[in-house]
Amino acid sequence: MLCQAASKMAIKVIVLDPSENCPASALAYDHMVGSFDDSATVEEFAKRCGVLTAETEHVDVATLEKLEQQGIDCEPKASTIRIIQDKYLQKVHFSRHGIPLPEFMEINNLEETKRAGELYGYPLMIKGKRLAYDGRGNAVAKSEGELSSAIDVLGGFGRGLYVEKWAPFIKELAVIVARGRDNSILCYPVVETIHKENICHIVKAPADVPWRIRKLANDVAYKAISSLEGAGVFAVELFLTRDGQILLNEVAPRPHNSGHHTIESCYTSQFEQHLRAVVGLPLGDPSMKTPAAIMYNLLGEDEGEPGFKVAHQLIARALEIPGATAHWYDKPEMRRQRKMGHITLVGPSVGVLEARQKSMLREEGYENRNEVAPRVGIVMGSDSDLPVMKDAARILNMFGVSTEEW
Amino acid sequence: MLCQAASKMAIKVIVLDPSENCPASALAYDHMVGSFDDSATVEEFAKRCGVLTAETEHVDVATLEKLEQQGIDCEPKASTIRIIQDKYLQKVHFSRHGIPLPEFMEINNLEETKRAGELYGYPLMIKGKRLAYDGRGNAVAKSEGELSSAIDVLGGFGRGLYVEKWAPFIKELAVIVARGRDNSILCYPVVETIHKENICHIVKAPADVPWRIRKLANDVAYKAISSLEGAGVFAVELFLTRDGQILLNEVAPRPHNSGHHTIESCYTSQFEQHLRAVVGLPLGDPSMKTPAAIMYNLLGEDEGEPGFKVAHQLIARALEIPGATAHWYDKPEMRRQRKMGHITLVGPSVGVLEARQKSMLREEGYENRNEVAPRVGIVMGSDSDLPVMKDAARILNMFGVSTEEW
Structure with missing residues (x-):
C-alpha cells in the first residue's frame, strides 16, 4: 500500500523483503531479496536509499544505529525503533514521559511473577518483551495456578518477560499520528479497533465515543509521539477504561492496520502521509473526507484453497456493496488467521456502514438492506408531533425511502 | 492509473506499449514493448491475456476483429473501436441512433468545402477523420478565404476530412459512463471540462448547471453508450449550447481525463470501474463521496528541465493545499503541452476549491487563503437580522473562521 501511494507521486521505493514474491x-x-534482520544485507540495502524507513519494528536496530552514524538518513530514527521493538523498554519510556498506561513490571522468575500477581490481581497479562505482534507473545493467567503454564507458552523467562496489570477496558481505540521532518505533528481521527483472537479484525472511524474521550485520546497520542525521534506515521493503540481513562497500550512506528481505512476515507492516506513525512514534504490533511468508514480484515479462515475460496466469496459480496473497496494483498500462501486483504466501507454514518457490513457478511436479519440503512431520521420534540410525522414516514415509505424514528 | 487500481484488487495487468520506460x-x-498498431504484435500480446482492453482508440482494429473471431475477448468490442476511431463514422453512427450532435458532412474537395461553408456559416470547424486527439486534427476557418490553408494544415483531403457546423457552446460537459458485461449502465456525475489550446486543462465536478441540464446530459450520454457494444468505461464529451441544448461532441471508449478526479472523489474510480466492467465484476457506485472536486492537468510549460522545474514548483504548492493530491506520471520526457501529471482537489464545494486552486496557482488576489475559503455562510432572512448576525461574524473572526454573508 506504501508502494501504491508512492506510485501516484512517482516516488521510487526499493523494498527489502526475504520473500521473492512478496x-x-x-x-x-x-x-532486494534478503532479511531485514541481517546486518550486511541491511547495510547494502541502505546504501541504495535516499531515505531508509521500516514497515516493521523487528529490524536489526544495531545496524540502523551504525548506519545513522555513517550519515544514512533513517526515518523514524533508530532510537525510536530500539525503544519500540522491546515492549518493556517501550513501557518504561512512555511511563517516564508521563503517558498514562497500565501498571507493569519486569519478571525474571516465578517468585517475582507470583508477587506481581498478588499486587495486580488476576487475570494477569504476561508479555514477551520482543518479537511480539498480533497477540503473539501475550499470555493471560487467570489465577496463580496458571502462571507456570503461561510462562511456558511464552518460551520461559530466558526470552525476557514482563507483566501488566489487567486493563478493564470497554473499548480499544487507536490514533494514527504523523510527524514531519520539521517536527510538525498531526493526528488522524480516533478510531475504534475490534480484535478477534488478538488480531485486529474491524476498525470503525470515527470512534463512537464522547468528544472529551476523543480529545483525551488525541492528547495522549500526541504526547507519546512527541517523545520519540524521527519522521513518519505512528500508530498509538489505546485502552478506554470503564472510568473514562485513556491508557496507552502500545505504539507502532509505521503505517498500521488501524489506518488502512484512510486510503478511502481521508484526504491524505496514512501511506501517502508516511511518504510525505519521511522524504520531507509538508504533511497532508489527515481529516476524513467521508463521514464514516469501517475496515474489515480478511483473515485466513482456513489453510490453502478452502481459505482462498471463503475470502473470494466475501470479496464477491463486498463488490456488490455501495462504497466498498476490496484490497487483496496477493500473498503467495493462505494461512489461518493471516491477514490476506481487507475491505473498506465508506459512507454517511458508522450505523449505515455497520448494516452494510452485516449484509456483506450475511449476518442474520440483514438480508433486507432497506430495513437497516435508514436514509431519513424523523426526530420529534414531543409526542404530539407524532400524528404529523407518521404521515411523513408513510409518504417516505411510498417512495421506498427507509426511515428511523427517534 | 489503471495499474494502480488493479494492484489494489491484485488483478494482473499486462501492458503493450512501444516505450521501454512508459x-x-x-x-x-x-x-511487452511493441506497437499497438502492428498486427503480429497485437496478436502475440492478445494470446497472453484473459481479457483484452485498450486505453487508446488508435489501435489496429482489423486485428482486433480477427482476434474476436478467434474467440479472444475484447472489451469494449472491436466494432466499438472501429466506430470511434474514425470521427466521421462516429458522427454517422450517433446521428443514426438519434443522438443530438452538431451538423456535419464529409468533404472531398474545395468545392464541397465551400458549399459546406455556405450552408453552415463561419467559423467552420474542419476535422480529420482519424488519429485525432487533444485538438490535433482540428482546424477552424473563420471565412471562406481561410479554407485552403486550414485544409493544408490538416494534411489535405487525402487524409479524410469532414466539416462540422460551429457549436455555439457556453460550456463543455462530460459524462463518464460505465457498462458492465451484463449490459448494466451507470453514469458518473456530469462534469465541466475547460480546455486550453484544445487540451483538457481543468475539470470541475459536479458541473455547475441546472438540474434539467444534468439530466439531459446524462440521458444523451446513456443513450450514446447504449448504442455501442462491449464493457468498460466510456467518456462522452458534450456541448451545452446557449439555448440549453446538449450536443454530443465525441466519445472515447476508455478511461478519460475528464474522469481522473474520480480517484479521490467517487466511491469507485473510473479505473477500478473499467477493470470491474471488463473482467465481469459488478459495477461499483459511481457517485461522489466528496461534495466537489477540481482536477488540474499539469501540462508541460516548457521543454526539458525548465518544464520539469515549473511542474515541480506547482506540485510543491499543491502539497500545501488541504485536500489536494498530486499525480506525477513519471513520463521519461517533458514536452510543451504534454500531460505530465495532474492535481486533484476535493472539498466542500466547487467555490472553495476554485479559491484553493487560485491560491495554488498564485493567482492575483488569492494570497490570503482565509479570505477566499469561507467556512461559515451567514444567511439572513431579512435586513433586520443584520445587527445580530454581525456579532456572530465578529466572534467567528476572533477565532479565525472566515465567513461569507448572503
Missing part, C-alpha cells in the same frame, strides 16, 4: 515486489521500483 | 511499466505485471 506483495510489494510487483509495485516497487526494485526489490 | 509509466505503466513500473506497475504492470508484465510489459
Whole structure:
C-alpha cells in the first residue's frame, strides 16, 4: 500500500523483503531479496536509499544505529525503533514521559511473577518483551495456578518477560499520528479497533465515543509521539477504561492496520502521509473526507484453497456493496488467521456502514438492506408531533425511502 | 492509473506499449514493448491475456476483429473501436441512433468545402477523420478565404476530412459512463471540462448547471453508450449550447481525463470501474463521496528541465493545499503541452476549491487563503437580522473562521 501511494507521486521505493514474491515486489521500483534482520544485507540495502524507513519494528536496530552514524538518513530514527521493538523498554519510556498506561513490571522468575500477581490481581497479562505482534507473545493467567503454564507458552523467562496489570477496558481505540521532518505533528481521527483472537479484525472511524474521550485520546497520542525521534506515521493503540481513562497500550512506528481505512476515507492516506513525512514534504490533511468508514480484515479462515475460496466469496459480496473497496494483498500462501486483504466501507454514518457490513457478511436479519440503512431520521420534540410525522414516514415509505424514528 | 487500481484488487495487468520506460511499466505485471498498431504484435500480446482492453482508440482494429473471431475477448468490442476511431463514422453512427450532435458532412474537395461553408456559416470547424486527439486534427476557418490553408494544415483531403457546423457552446460537459458485461449502465456525475489550446486543462465536478441540464446530459450520454457494444468505461464529451441544448461532441471508449478526479472523489474510480466492467465484476457506485472536486492537468510549460522545474514548483504548492493530491506520471520526457501529471482537489464545494486552486496557482488576489475559503455562510432572512448576525461574524473572526454573508 506504501508502494501504491508512492506510485501516484512517482516516488521510487526499493523494498527489502526475504520473500521473492512478496506483495510489494510487483509495485516497487526494485526489490532486494534478503532479511531485514541481517546486518550486511541491511547495510547494502541502505546504501541504495535516499531515505531508509521500516514497515516493521523487528529490524536489526544495531545496524540502523551504525548506519545513522555513517550519515544514512533513517526515518523514524533508530532510537525510536530500539525503544519500540522491546515492549518493556517501550513501557518504561512512555511511563517516564508521563503517558498514562497500565501498571507493569519486569519478571525474571516465578517468585517475582507470583508477587506481581498478588499486587495486580488476576487475570494477569504476561508479555514477551520482543518479537511480539498480533497477540503473539501475550499470555493471560487467570489465577496463580496458571502462571507456570503461561510462562511456558511464552518460551520461559530466558526470552525476557514482563507483566501488566489487567486493563478493564470497554473499548480499544487507536490514533494514527504523523510527524514531519520539521517536527510538525498531526493526528488522524480516533478510531475504534475490534480484535478477534488478538488480531485486529474491524476498525470503525470515527470512534463512537464522547468528544472529551476523543480529545483525551488525541492528547495522549500526541504526547507519546512527541517523545520519540524521527519522521513518519505512528500508530498509538489505546485502552478506554470503564472510568473514562485513556491508557496507552502500545505504539507502532509505521503505517498500521488501524489506518488502512484512510486510503478511502481521508484526504491524505496514512501511506501517502508516511511518504510525505519521511522524504520531507509538508504533511497532508489527515481529516476524513467521508463521514464514516469501517475496515474489515480478511483473515485466513482456513489453510490453502478452502481459505482462498471463503475470502473470494466475501470479496464477491463486498463488490456488490455501495462504497466498498476490496484490497487483496496477493500473498503467495493462505494461512489461518493471516491477514490476506481487507475491505473498506465508506459512507454517511458508522450505523449505515455497520448494516452494510452485516449484509456483506450475511449476518442474520440483514438480508433486507432497506430495513437497516435508514436514509431519513424523523426526530420529534414531543409526542404530539407524532400524528404529523407518521404521515411523513408513510409518504417516505411510498417512495421506498427507509426511515428511523427517534 | 489503471495499474494502480488493479494492484489494489491484485488483478494482473499486462501492458503493450512501444516505450521501454512508459509509466505503466513500473506497475504492470508484465510489459511487452511493441506497437499497438502492428498486427503480429497485437496478436502475440492478445494470446497472453484473459481479457483484452485498450486505453487508446488508435489501435489496429482489423486485428482486433480477427482476434474476436478467434474467440479472444475484447472489451469494449472491436466494432466499438472501429466506430470511434474514425470521427466521421462516429458522427454517422450517433446521428443514426438519434443522438443530438452538431451538423456535419464529409468533404472531398474545395468545392464541397465551400458549399459546406455556405450552408453552415463561419467559423467552420474542419476535422480529420482519424488519429485525432487533444485538438490535433482540428482546424477552424473563420471565412471562406481561410479554407485552403486550414485544409493544408490538416494534411489535405487525402487524409479524410469532414466539416462540422460551429457549436455555439457556453460550456463543455462530460459524462463518464460505465457498462458492465451484463449490459448494466451507470453514469458518473456530469462534469465541466475547460480546455486550453484544445487540451483538457481543468475539470470541475459536479458541473455547475441546472438540474434539467444534468439530466439531459446524462440521458444523451446513456443513450450514446447504449448504442455501442462491449464493457468498460466510456467518456462522452458534450456541448451545452446557449439555448440549453446538449450536443454530443465525441466519445472515447476508455478511461478519460475528464474522469481522473474520480480517484479521490467517487466511491469507485473510473479505473477500478473499467477493470470491474471488463473482467465481469459488478459495477461499483459511481457517485461522489466528496461534495466537489477540481482536477488540474499539469501540462508541460516548457521543454526539458525548465518544464520539469515549473511542474515541480506547482506540485510543491499543491502539497500545501488541504485536500489536494498530486499525480506525477513519471513520463521519461517533458514536452510543451504534454500531460505530465495532474492535481486533484476535493472539498466542500466547487467555490472553495476554485479559491484553493487560485491560491495554488498564485493567482492575483488569492494570497490570503482565509479570505477566499469561507467556512461559515451567514444567511439572513431579512435586513433586520443584520445587527445580530454581525456579532456572530465578529466572534467567528476572533477565532479565525472566515465567513461569507448572503
